Amino acid sequence: MSKQDEALELAQDFEREGFGAPDLYERFWRLRGDEAACFTLADSLLRGRRESGALLDDAMSYVSKEDFRALVSTAMEILREECEAKNEAQRDKKQANKNSARQTNAQGVIAVASLEFAPLLHPFLKEIFSLRPNDGTYYECYPWRELDYESSQIWRERLASAQTSTEDKRRIFECLLQTRQPQNVKFACEIAAAEKFLKYKGSFSEHLGYYLEDVGFTLERIKFTGDANGAEPADENLSQTQGVLNDVKFNANNLNSQADENLNDPKSGKNAPREENRVQKAQTSDEMSIGGEAFRLKRYCGECxxxxxxxxxxxxxxxxxxxxxxxxxxxxxxxxxxxxxxxxxxxxxxxxxxxxxxxxxxxxxxxxxxxxxxxxxxxxxxxxxxxxxxxxxxxxxxxxxxxxxxxxxxxxxxxxxxxxxxxxxxxxxxxxxxxxxxxxxxxxxxxxxxxxxxxxxxxxxxxxxxxxxxxxxxxxxxxxxxxxxxxxxxxxxxx
Structure with a gap:
């Protein structure tokens, strides 16, 4: 029996017996290393009528990028079908609010793809925003990861539009942050500060900091030194601190920064998309004003x-x-x-x-x-x-x-x-x-x-x-x- 046949048989047994299928993971591990067999298993589980959970997630770890593209396409097809089915069953509110196993599996594919191959989701972002897979989860906006500045134009325009609802503005704000593109992040923060559509108590800059830290940024206050000719930003060279610090919390070590990271995008001034009103005024600088205070947007982690x-x-x-x-x-x-x-x-x-x-x-x-x-x-x-x-x-x-x-x-x-x-x-x-x-x-x-x-x-x-x-x-x-x-x-x- 070929590995792909073994994968099909495993999927069929899982469809009948779920995680109670005999030697489930022993059989799965034998497929490891065979991308075609793992894709066959993942595709069968995705199309099945039983929630596949961890088994589908495990299978996707061994699927190639091209095969993952096919999984994403199938997942989007399932999400569309399930959305139509829900609309037809709208009279039965209890049934309409319940996700089917197929929908849950499709949402799992979207979640994993957003971490491993986010660009595969970018052609579907408008649909994803409308269909809302993984609605209400902390990773709902992950599909916007790695979206570049030019491709983000439509989302900046929607965030700045007076026609966009407050709820959608909050979601788009988080979507733009997930791109981790400094200009997108800065623009989203400035719109949020101006329009105050985020719910918060106390200091807005502190509240904004919580969002930013989730996507690898912090806000650094810009200090000023003044003389007779006026005030100028101080050079915040942290290398004056001779000791290097580390901190351990939530299973993580952190080290004191000794040099500012320049977030300016050297390509930002070239071929930038033309945008109206506030969108047109997006700056390449990493500095911004929030509540009358000057801040610098700064990465606290690297790419490597x-x-x-x-x-x-x-x-x-x-x-x-x-x-x-x-x-x-x-x-x-x-x-x-x-x-x-x-x-x-x-x-x-x-x-x-x-x-x-x-x-x-x-x-x-x-x-x-x-x-x-x-x-x-x-x-x-x-x-x-x-x-x-x-x-x-x-x-x-x-x-x-x-x-x-x-x-x-x-x-x-x-x-x-x-x-x-x-x-x-x-x-x-x-x-x-x-x-x-x-x-x-x-x-x-x-x-x-x-x-x-x-x-x-x-x-x-x-x-x-x-x-x-x-x-x-x-x-x-x-x-x-x-x-x-x-x-x-x-x-x-x-x-």
């Missing part, structure tokens, strides 16, 4: 991300077959090239550099109940990270204290060794153990896995990463540096 590749056997065996660490983001220790990675990334990934992880570090006045867990030693520090003038960097944290809800800050000396800032708290109930000491590799994440979501990955993916955009467990919460008072830059997360 590395997966921490663990040696085979580092983790204990899972309790169930579906929890096996078989996702493509886990199998990175070997010297094989990864699908989707560039030639430069492949060359970097084949380096012999190994990094130490795990164990406990010595520190002055060490506390047995609250030891300093060693996370990783970056030696050398990857050049893409926001770390300046340090030959190596040791990241560590009082994990037990952090697990009880505290935020811990650390200062690093010139050798990259950490020192706690502030007093330690007394541990009451957490008894976490340090990770086992070992060596790991850093592998440049292929574009497909550069943006990962903690909830949507559902425990399948490797979310232990260096650099890139963090995968927040709840909402984003970028800490403020206790030395310079500015928002910190993201460096690392362990899951």
């Amino acid at each position: 991300a590395y997966h921490i590749a663990f040696r085979q056997g580092y983790f204990s065996e899972p309790f169930a077959p579906h929890q096996a660490k078989n996702h493509p983001t886990w199998g990175l220790w070997t010297d094989e090239a990864q699908k989707g990675e560039s030639k430069e990334a492949a060359e970097a990934n084949l380096s012999e550099t190994r990094y130490k992880i795990g164990g406990v570090l010595d520190e002055p006045c060490a506390d047995e109940e609250n030891p300093l867990f060693h996370l990783i030693t970056l030696d050398p520090v990857p050049r893409e990270l926001p770390v300046r003038s340090l030959p190596s960097l040791i990241l560590a944290a009082h994990v037990r204290e952090i697990s009880e809800g505290e935020t811990a800050f650390y200062e690093h000396d010139r050798l990259g060794k950490p020192k706690r800032i502030g007093e330690r708290s007394q541990i009451e109930y957490v008894d976490d153990e340090p990770a086992r000491q070992d060596l790991v590799r850093l592998r440049v994440a292929p574009k497909r896995w550069r943006k990962q979501d903690w909830a949507l990955s559902n425990g399948r993916q490797n979310l232990s990463r260096i650099g890139g955009e963090p995968s927040w467990i709840q909402s984003a919460q970028v800490p403020t540096c206790p030395i310079c008072g500015e928002k910190m830059e993201f460096l690392m997360q362990l899951d």
Whole structure:
């Protein structure tokens, strides 16, 4: 029997028996590595009459980009059909408000595509906005990710239009933020500040900051210095802070920024689309005025991300077959090239550099109940990270204290060794153990896995990463540096 025939048989068994089908995941793992078979399974599950959940998500992880294009097309077709069926059943409100299994599966395809292959969704954005797959979820606006400035023109115009309803303005605001295109983000913020269609209490700039942190940006107040000739913006060179700080919260390490990132798009002044009124006045500058205060839009994370590749056997065996660490983001220790990675990334990934992880570090006045867990030693520090003038960097944290809800800050000396800032708290109930000491590799994440979501990955993916955009467990919460008072830059997360 061919792998595609096995995939069809598996889909048929699942349609009859659901997750109670015999040896479900053992049979699925045998298809791993065969893109055609995985597409056959995913396509069959998508078209089926049973909610496929995690099995469909797992199958999609092994589908090629071109086959994923076909899944997206099928998902959109199902969403249209289900929308028409709901309209016909509108008299029965209870039935009309209930999603069918086919609709749920189609929505799952849209959600996964928005993370792995967002441009495949861009031809359907008008329909997606109308059909509202994943309505009410935090990832409803994810399909707008990677939409460029020119292609976003229609959405900027709709946001600025007096004919657009308040509810639609709120959604379009979030859609433009999801593009992560600095000019789109700035424009959306300025319209929101002018029209006040967002619901908030207290400071608008703080409320806006919550939205921005979810998409990798922060607002930085512009400080002014004045003389007899007038006021000029101060040069906020954070490199005056000699120590480098790291903070661990929600499974993430963050590092103090020592240099501002220029968000200006060098192409923005060329062939820019002509727009009317406020749309026409969109600026390339990253500065904006909110409530009479001047702010600068700033990225707190970079584009380049590395997966921490663990040696085979580092983790204990899972309790169930579906929890096996078989996702493509886990199998990175070997010297094989990864699908989707560039030639430069492949060359970097084949380096012999190994990094130490795990164990406990010595520190002055060490506390047995609250030891300093060693996370990783970056030696050398990857050049893409926001770390300046340090030959190596040791990241560590009082994990037990952090697990009880505290935020811990650390200062690093010139050798990259950490020192706690502030007093330690007394541990009451957490008894976490340090990770086992070992060596790991850093592998440049292929574009497909550069943006990962903690909830949507559902425990399948490797979310232990260096650099890139963090995968927040709840909402984003970028800490403020206790030395310079500015928002910190993201460096690392362990899951």
